[in-house]
Amino acid sequence: DQQVKQNSPSLSVQEGRISILNCDYTNSMFDYFLWYKKYPAEGPTFLISISSIKDKNEDGRFTVFLNKSAKHLSLHIVPSQPGDSAVYFCAASASEGAGSYQLTFGKGTKLSVIP
Amino acid sequence: EAQVTQNPRYLITVTGKKLTVTCSQNMNHEYMSWYRQDPGLGLRQIYYSMNVEVTDKGDVPEGYKVSRKEKRNFPLILESPSPNQTSLYFCASSLWGPQGYEQYFGPGTRLTVT
Secondary structure (H helix, E strand, O other), X not given: OOOEEOOOOEEEEEOOOOEEEEEEEOOOOXXXXXXXXXXXXXXXXXXXXXXXXXXXXXXXXXXXEXXXXXXXXXXXXXXXXXXXXXXXXXXXXXXXXXXXXXXXXOOOEEEEXXX | OOOEEEEOOEEEEOOOOOEEEEEEEOOOOOEEEXXXXXXXXXXXXXXXXXXXXXXXXXXXXXXXXXXXXXXXXXXXXXOOOOHHHOEEEEEEEEXXXXXXXXXXXXXXXXXXXX
């Protein structure tokens, strides 16, 4: 059972436009969410995160939105740049009170930013 | 330089021959974890460790063992590798658990089991 879903395997966007990457989750115990970016032949690198007590977190060109009732989050990149071309992974974890320190990832979305 | 190192980076082996992939971090992190990445399946957690001598299963622990005898090291052991363990493996560490702390990933180990 896939608890974190990224339903779009790939996305192409023109340079300068907005990229929107989506992520859905099914486990209601998840309360902390992260986005990682991965270039080929490298390990993933942390991009941005959000706690369930917030509905938005912003860091420069990157903004993550969380809709708890819909169990949906999205990553917005504005403006998109060719260097943003990578695979983006959504990840989620439950609260420490749940007794688990597991981190669950989605399958990833490959973003291609076209110059 | 703060980093997570993995060795070897590439490994080709045969079915049943025990192997160990080492992972080391120099950031004094409490939390360490192993993942495998497969096409169409994304990243899946194999095992994680909250501290020395404290380990727990992730999503796909079958066929793997880990140990955490020292804070900086978290080796992944395949006692009897099989072809379905052919994958790209990542080790990661963070200051504490995933609730609130970003993980730092190693460069990956590409394992092929024939």
